[in-house]
Amino acid sequence: MVRLALTKGRIEADAITLLEGAGYECAELAADMRGRKLFFSAGSGKIEIILAKAADVITYIEHGVCDLGIVGADTILESRRTFYEVLDLGFGRCRLALAGPAGCDFYNNLSHKIVATKYPNITKAYFNDRNVDVEIVKIEGSVELAPLLKLSDAIVDIVETGSTLRANGLEIYETIAPVSARLIVNVASIKMKKRETDEFIERITEELNKK
Ligand code: PRP
Numbered sequence: 615m616v617r618l619a620l621t622k623g624r625i626e627a628d629a630i631t632l633l634e635g636a637g638y639e640c641a642e643l644a645a646d647m648r649g650r651k652l653f654f655s656a657g658s659g660k661i662e663i664i665l666a667k668a669a670d671v672i673t674y675i676e677h678g679v680c681d682l683g684i685v686g687a688d689t690i691l692e693s694r695r696t697f698y699e700v701l702d703l704g705f706g707r708c709r710l711a712l713a714g715p716a717g718c719d720f721y722n723n724l725s726h727k728i729v730a731t732k733y734p735n736i737t738k739a740y741f742n743d744r745n746v747d748v749e750i751v752k753i754e755g756s757v758e759l760a761p762l763l764k765l766s767d768a769i770v771d772i773v774e775t776g777s778t779l780r781a782n783g784l785e786i787y788e789t790i791a792p793v794s795a796r797l798i799v800n801v802a803s804i805k806m807k808k809r810e811t812d813e814f815i816e817r818i819t820e821e822l823n824k825k
Pocket of ligand 1: 624754756757758771772775776777
């Protein structure tokens with residue numbers, strides 16, 4: 615038996631479709647069966663699935679309490695990456711971007727810049743690489759509010775359709791990285807549960823190759 619941590623929300627439905635396609639029935643995860651449960655059996659008991667927030671999926675994998683995880687590349691980039699990233703699952707496509715008020719040039723003067731983000735590590739690395747000194751303010755959600763409230767000059771956040779930016783008078787200044795859902799594996803599980811993790815990865819790979 616292997617335990618899979620699945621990120622709740624944005625990528626959940628596509629992940630369940632992929633698991634079902636790979637032969638792991640997920641009836642317990644269907645919305646009408648679920649209630650407030652967070653722990654599920656799938657694939658006739660072959661796998662256990664837990665639902666968690668993206669950053670917590672990484673924590674569970676790093677601590678070895680889950681063997682496999684499905685999580686966005688944005689959360690992986692923000693993490694310390696002490697696990698294996700084995701597959702790009704191809705869904706949950708969006709991008710990490712620097713964005714701010716439409717029509718403004720972020721680099722137009724040397725004034726002290728403030729950037730609000732859920733991704734302080736990515737933001738720090740991005741501006742360090744460019745030798746640009748910025749102050750980073752950590753925000754947990756609805757990051758687009760920060761420039762509207764004049765808390766920051768810009769944001770670093772994920773952009774999927776661009777609707778949230780447009781609805782708030784913001785635009786992309788620079789794309790930082792493409793994002794999609796990834797399959798990650800705990801470093802011990804890949805050896806200690808080799809047969810189970812190999813089988814899981816093979817079945818998912820076969821399903822991805824059908825597309
Ligand atoms: C994400 C992201 C943006 C929005 C982008 O937020 O932080 O706000 O989606 O999507 P769009 O380009 O399609 O408009 P999410 O809905 O995950 O919630 P959050 O802001 O509370 O984190």
